[in-house]
Amino acid sequence: MEWKQRHILDLDTWDRSELQYILEQTRSMDELLDRPIKKVPALRGKLVVNLFFEPSTRTRVSFELAEKFLSADVVNWSAPNSSTEKGETLRDTAWTLEAMGADAVVIRHGAVGAADYLARKLKKSVVFNGGDGAHAHPTQALLDLYTAWRKLGVLEGRKMAIIGDVLHSRVARSNIIAFNRMGVRVVLSGPPTLMPKIPEALGATFTKDPVDAVRDADIVYLLRIQRERQIEGMFPSLDEYHQFFGVDDRLLGSASPDALVMHPGPINRRVEIASEVADGPRSMILGQVRSGVALRMALLFVCLGGVRQ
Numbered sequence: 001m002e003w004k005q006r007h008i009l010d011l012d013t014w015d016r017s018e019l020q021y022i023l024e025q026t027r028s029m030d031e032l033l034d035r036p037i038k039k040v041p042a043l044r045g046k047l048v049v050n051l052f053f054e055p056s057t058r059t060r061v062s063f064e065l066a067e068k069f070l071s072a073d074v075v076n077w078s079a080p081n082s083s084t085e086k087g088e089t090l091r092d093t094a095w096t097l098e099a100m101g102a103d104a105v106v107i108r109h110g111a112v113g114a115a116d117y118l119a120r121k122l123k124k125s126v127v128f129n130g131g132d133g134a135h136a137h138p139t140q141a142l143l144d145l146y147t148a149w150r151k152l153g154v155l156e157g158r159k160m161a162i163i164g165d166v167l168h169s170r171v172a173r174s175n176i177i178a179f180n181r182m183g184v185r186v187v188l189s190g191p192p193t194l195m196p197k198i199p200e201a202l203g204a205t206f207t208k209d210p211v212d213a214v215r216d217a218d219i220v221y222l223l224r225i226q227r228e229r230q231i232e233g234m235f236p237s238l239d240e241y242h243q244f245f246g247v248d249d250r251l252l253g254s255a256s257p258d259a260l261v262m263h264p265g266p267i268n269r270r271v272e273i274a275s276e277v278a279d280g281p282r283s284m285i286l287g288q289v290r291s292g293v294a295l296r297m298a299l300l301f302v303c304l305g306g307v308r309q
């Protein structure tokens with residue numbers, strides 16, 4: 001298919017055929033990760049700058065690995081120790097990096113719309129959104145979709161329960177869009193104070209009772225409590241949160257027998273997830289991490305016009 005998405009900013013504008021195309025491209029990259037030598041020359045001569053204004057382990061490292069496996073030149077930039085500390089704006093930082101020859105910029109930023117803003121300001125570089133505030137985390141949703149697709153095969157008609165702090169979660173928003181577009185029914189659960197006002201507008205329904213959400217679900221997707229984005233008093237305590245919404249084997253018992261347990265990470269054991277579930281046979285958490293490398297290779301490849309060898 002002819003690839004039309006210049007930047008990867010959000011999934012709002014993606015249709016099912018684009019999602020399916022990326023799933024298939026990711027499967028090819030995943031096969032490459034099984035080889036003893038993973039490096040291919042597909043992006044030789046391209047320069048990618050990873051611009052991280054917020055902490056990250058999975059997104060930052062997997063983008064870097066993906067870039068290196070495709071033989072791109074890589075620069076890792078982080079806000080501390082940069083000229084941001086001297087008052088340089090995001091726009092001027094990005095223009096500076098583009099002037100040095102960046103073909104692509106991966107950005108994680110606490111401000112909603114930061115990636116979109118860069119895409120409008122940069123002339124040449126392709127922008128990949130590695131998470132902007134509570135708005136979107138498209139590469140996370142795509143790697144989640146890929147993980148579920150490889151395990152479950154057909155996604156149409158499946159049920160996905162998303163439990164936790166949906167209100168502050170860019171992951172939830174992007175996942176609802178992606179899974180809904182592939183025909184998955186998404187049910188949200190968590191404290192009402194941590195839910196969006198109109199979940200239906202996102203393509204999901206809401207129940208206060210996590211047992212209702214998990215019942216017969218094929219995917220149980222857990223979210224961290226995003227304390228860095230919350231105001232005080234949105235729920236009584238982490239202990240109480242765990243008691244009502246923490247997923248343990250008992251709650252998981254009402255899901256489909258082959259249900260997948262997913263979490264974008266980092267996990268908080270004994271808060272949203274019990275260790276028996278995080279480390280249990282249905283947990284996809286480390287599988288998601290591996291999918292993240294393959295998915296980001298696929299996106300870099302299609303957006304930067306990679307050459308197949």
Ligand code: CP
Nearest residue numbers: 056057058059264265
């Ligand atoms: N899932 C995710 O974005 O993790 P990091 O914050 O470690 O990148």
